[in-house]
C-alpha cells in the first residue's frame with residue numbers, strides 16, 4: 112500500500128468509514144422545478160423546498176434552467192488546465208492578498224484536502240474589506256486570475272456563472288416564500304455580492320480510508336449550487352442524528368444546500384448541514400460549487416420577522432465581509448487553532 116503524506120490523514124472519527132450508512136434507502140429530495148410552471152403545483156414545490164431545508168439542509172433540483180452544455184464546457188476546459196505542469200498552474204496561484212485562482216493545498220479544519228481547485232469571483236472586480244480588523248473601514252478591489260491556456264477558460268466560466276446566478280436568485284425567492292416572507296426579501300443583500308464559484312478536481316487517492324476530498328464542514332455562504340459528475344463521493348450528515356448519507360449523482364441535476372448565512376437569517380429554522388467528500392482509488396472526480404454570498408457590508412443576523420419572545424435570536428450579528436477575510440487568511444495553512452466558525456457568533460444561553 113502506498114504511503115500517504117501525514118498532512119492528509121483525518122482523525123479516526125472523521126474518516127470515510129465513520130458512522131455512515133452506504134446504500135441507504137432514504138434520499139434527499141429531488142425536486143423538479145418545471146412544476147413551477149403549473150400554478151396548481153407551484154405551492155407544493157415551495158413547501159417541498161422548505162421541508163428539505165429544515166430536515167436536511169440539502170436537496171437536488173432537475174429542470175433548473177442551467178444548460179448542461181455550459182457545465183460540460185467548464186469541465187472540459189478546466190481538465191486541460193489541471194493537466195498542465197505545476198509550474199504553469201502556479202502562475203495563477205491563489206495568494207494571501209487575493210484568494211482566487213489555482214490552489215492545491217487547502218485545509219478544512221486543519222487537515223489537508225485530497226484535491227486541487229480553481230476559484231473564480233462572480234463579479235470581476237469585486238470589493239472586499241482590506242482587513243479582518245473590525246475598526247478598519249478600508250476596502251480593496253480584487254480581480255480574477257485567468258490562465259493563458261486554455262484560451263476559452265474565462266469565457267466558459269463566465270457563461271456557466273451567468274446561468275448559475277439566475278438559478279441561485281430564483282431559489283432564494285422560493286426559499287423566501289417558503290418562510291412566509293415576500294419573494295424579494297433578500298434581494299438588497301446582493302447588490303455587491305461576493306459570490307464565487309470553484310472547480311474541484313479530486314484525483315484518485317491511494318488511501319481513501321485515511322484521507323478525504325474535503326473534510327467535514329458547513330458552507331459559510333447563503334446557498335450553494337453544486338454540479339457533480341457521475342462518480343459520486345459527496346456525503347451529508349443527517350440533521351436528526353448526524354449519520355452520514357451519500358448524495359447520489361442524478362444526471363443533469365444540481366445539488367442545493369443551505370449555508371451558514373441562511374441558517375443565521377432563519378434563526379436555525381433552516382439547517383446548514385455538515386458535508387464531506389469521500390475519494391476512491393480509481394476514478395478522478397470533478398465538481399463545481401457556486402457559492403452565493405452577500406455584499407461585504409451585509410450584517411448577517413436573525414431576521415426580525417422570524418424572531419419573537421418565544422424564539423429569541425440565537426446569534427449575534429456579524430459583517431459578512433469581515434468574516435470572509437478572516438476565514439480566508441486561515442484556509443491556506445495549518446493553524447495552531449481552528450479557523451473562525453459561525454458558532455463563534457452563537458448566543459450563549
Ligand code: OGA
Pocket residue numbers: 309311325330337339344345386387388398399400
Ligand atoms: C465544497 C464542497 C462538495 C463536492 O467545495 O464546499 O462541499 O462534492 N464540495 O465537491
Ligand code: NI
Pocket residue numbers: 328329330386
Ligand atoms: Ni461544501
